[in-house]
Amino acid sequence: MFRKTELPEVNMEFRKKLLVIAVPVVIQNLISVCLNLIDVLMIGMVGENELAAVGAATQLVMVIMVTIFGFYSGASVHVAQYFGVKNLVAIKKILGVNYVFGLAFATVAVLIFNIFPEQLISFFTDDEYVISTGAEYISIVSFAFPALAIAFNIAFNSRAVQILKAVTIINVVAILSNTFFNYCLIYGKLGFPELGVKGAAIATLGSRIFEALALVIYVYTSKNHPFKAKFSELFNFDKEMVKKVLSTAWPVLVNESGWSITTALVFAAYGRIGPMALAVMQVVNVACDLFMAFFMGLGNASAVIIGATLGRREKEVAYSYSKIAIKYAWILSFISTAVVIIIRPFIAEIYNFNENTTILLLATLLTYSFTLIFREMSYMLVCGILRAGGDTFYCMMGEVGINLFVEVPLAFISVSILGLPLHIAVILVGAGEIIKTIIFYRRFYSKKWLNTVI
Numbered sequence: 134m135f136r137k138t139e140l141p142e143v144n145m146e147f148r149k150k151l152l153v154i155a156v157p158v159v160i161q162n163l164i165s166v167c168l169n170l171i172d173v174l175m176i177g178m179v180g181e182n183e184l185a186a187v188g189a190a191t192q193l194v195m196v197i198m199v200t201i202f203g204f205y206s207g208a209s210v211h212v213a214q215y216f217g218v219k220n221l222v223a224i225k226k227i228l229g230v231n232y233v234f235g236l237a238f239a240t241v242a243v244l245i246f247n248i249f250p251e252q253l254i255s256f257f258t259d260d261e262y263v264i265s266t267g268a269e270y271i272s273i274v275s276f277a278f279p280a281l282a283i284a285f286n287i288a289f290n291s292r293a294v295q296i297l298k299a300v301t302i303i304n305v306v307a308i309l310s311n312t313f314f315n316y317c318l319i320y321g322k323l324g325f326p327e328l329g330v331k332g333a334a335i336a337t338l339g340s341r342i343f344e345a346l347a348l349v350i351y352v353y354t355s356k357n358h359p360f361k362a363k364f365s366e367l368f369n370f371d372k373e374m375v376k377k378v379l380s381t382a383w384p385v386l387v388n389e390s391g392w393s394i395t396t397a398l399v400f401a402a403y404g405r406i407g408p409m410a411l412a413v414m415q416v417v418n419v420a421c422d423l424f425m426a427f428f429m430g431l432g433n434a435s436a437v438i439i440g441a442t443l444g445r446r447e448k449e450v451a452y453s454y455s456k457i458a459i460k461y462a463w464i465l466s467f468i469s470t471a472v473v474i475i476i477r478p479f480i481a482e483i484y485n486f487n488e489n490t491t492i493l494l495l496a497t498l499l500t501y502s503f504t505l506i507f508r509e510m511s512y513m514l515v516c517g518i519l520r521a522g523g524d525t526f527y528c529m530m531g532e533v534g535i536n537l538f539v540e541v542p543l544a545f546i547s548v549s550i551l552g553l554p555l556h557i558a559v560i561l562v563g564a565g566e567i568i569k570t571i572i573f574y575r576r577f578y579s580k581k582w583l584n585t586v587i
Contacts, residue, residue, distance in 0.1 A: 147454045150438050151431070151461075157297040159430030160305075163423070175319050176333055177412070177484045183330050185408035186266035188415030189257035192397040193271055196390065197242045201235050201282055203389025205289045206516070207382030210523050212293040213437050214444030214585065221359050223374070224294070228286060228360060229367030230378050235282030246275035257397075257404040258411065266330050273334035277341035284345040287352060287360060292433050293440070294359050303347045311340035384525035388515075391533035395541050399562060402544035403555060410555045412486070413494045417501050417559075420480050424469035428509045431461060432517030439521035448583045455518045455577070462513040466506045473502035496556035504563025507570045514573035524582035531572050540565035 177184045208227050215223045246253070250268035258264065291300045314325075314336035321327025328335065352360045403410045435458040442451040477498040481491050515528045540562050547558035576582060 147438060147457055151434050151458070154292065154295055154297065154437055155430040155434035157301045158292060158433050159427055160301060163426045174483055175315055176330060177416070177486070179319065179329055181412045181486060181490060182260065182263050182408050183266060184415055185258065185260075185404075185411035186254070186263045187270055187330060187333065188411045189254050189263065189400070189404065190267040190270040190274070191415070192257065192393075192400045193246070193253055194274055196393040196397060197239070197275075197278055198281060198285075199393035200386060200390040201238060201285055202289065203386040204234050204238075204382050205231055205285055206389065206520065207385030207525050208378045209290055209293045209436075210381045210440055210520060210525070211378060212290050213440030213521070216294045216359075217441035217444030222366070224290075224359055225362040225366045226370040226374050227378055228290065228362065229370055230375060231286045231290075232283070232367065235286055236279055239278035239282040242278050243275045246271050257401045258408060260408050263408055263411075270330050270334045273331065274337050277338045280341045280345035284341065284348050287348040290360070293437050295437065296359070299351050299355075300348065303344060303351060307340045307344035307347070310343060311336050314339060381520075381523050381525045384529035385520065388525065388529035388532050391529070392536055395533070395536035398541045399544040402541070402548050403558065405548050406555055409490050409493065413490060413497055413555060416480070416484060416494060417497050420498065421473060421501060421505055424465075424473065424505065425509065425512070427465050427469070428462065428512055429516075431458065431465065432513050435513075435517040436521040439518060443522055443583065443585050446585050451522070451583060452580065455521075458517055459513065459577075462510060462517070466509040469509065470502045470505050473498060473505065477502075493555060496554075497559055500556045500560045501563075504560065504566055507563065507566035511566055511569040511573055514570070514577060519573065519576060519582045522582040522584045524576070524584065527576055527582070528573070531569060531576075535565045535569050535572075539568060 176187050208231055211227055212224050215221075215227070250272045251264055253271065254264045254267035257267075288300050288304065291297055315333050317323050317325040318328050318332025318336050319330075326332075352358050355361060400411070400414060403414050435455070439451045439454050439458075442454060477495055480498060481494050484491070484494070486494065511532075515532065519525075519528050543561050543564065544558060547553045547561050553561070
């Protein structure tokens with residue numbers, strides 16, 4: 134049993150650590166999301182159908198990105214706990230396991246995206262122009278997947294070992310270059326050809342390759358970096374190490390890939406309304422991601438600190454840390470919802486949509502903002518706390534189950550059967566996030582997630 138004391142001196146230490154880790158991650162994510170907003174604006178100014186095409190393509194790209202992230206996230210439970218006991222040899226082996234999975238999966242994804250691009254985009258819409266434009270976009274962007282697998286492995290695990298400054302700078306430079314070349318290649322500025330959506334894809338491909346190369350160079354030119362390893366150190370893992378990593382990684386992989394696939398299915402349901410709905414949801418998702426950036430920072434930092442604490446078998450301290458993190462999460466969630474409601478007219482003014490699309494965008498931003506509270510809290514409970522203790526199987530069952538059997542059916546019923554407008558369908562689908570928050574709260578209070586996995 135744990136004492137009921139709040140351990141004030143321990144909590145002060147947690148707050149200090151939280152700031153050190155969370156602030157760089159928040160800055161990194163904020164810049165990324167802000168520039169994504171600019172990217173969406175750039176493509177939106179080309180046309181609503183072009184934005185719908187990129188929106189559909191982005192859902193497919195996200196499935197690949199999130200699947201790789203999911204495996205790395207599950208494996209990082211071990212990285213954080215090994216870092217807590219300063220076992221760098223084991224950390225390098227886990228990086229090697231990640232590279233094998235990430236590069237293999239990325240290679241298969243490149244082949245699929247280039248063999249069946251039109252078939253993949255047609256899942257979201259039957260508009261021929263949107264299909265052809267989106268297919269061209271994913272065919273180009275897919276070649277960035279191997280670079281993404283390398284960059285994610287270094288960047289994500291840098292959070293687990295609490296080395297973030299250089300990684301954040303490299304990520305910011307990559308994002309800025311992406312935006313700059315988007316501007317040049319979409320509109321044909323500064324002597325570059327005017328390529329539209331194709332230009333946006335080329336800019337994304339170039340920035341991902343740059344980011345991966347820069348991170349590798351940084352690691353191997355740094356003195357005593359924990360990720361600086363020979364091939365023999367990276368790939369000298371045995372079956373036992375692979376089993377340990379898979380024990381926490383596969384549920385997160387299924388969880389994250391399942392989440393991204395079901396999110397794409399919901400997006401496809403909205404696409405039955407028409408390209409206008411796809412364009413609106415692309416804007417809504419990116420706008421609300423601005424506030425998720427704070428939760429990603431808070432969640433990642435909490436997971437690293439709690440994971441390292443559990444690695445030292447200090448369960449009482451870890452539980453105390455987690456209660457503080459949840460308090461901060463509730464405060465942030467209500468603030469983010471209020472801000473979205475306030476700024477939604479300004480978001481609508483940015484985009485050169487027609488009157489009907491603008492009205493739909495305003496209404497959808499309003500209804501989506503109320504679901505944001507529970508989306509953020511379920512994210513915090515899963516990614517920031519429960520996974521830190523290796524409770525990945527429970528998280529997988531809860532998230533994938535509710536997404537698949539609640540959110541996806543509600544989306545298709547709302548649109549295809551009831552014929553509801555987009556902003557009302559969004560509210561009904563958001564009921565799944567309320568259920569998830571309740572389920573994961575119960576798990577948190579059970580304390581069954583407080584495990585040491587190393």
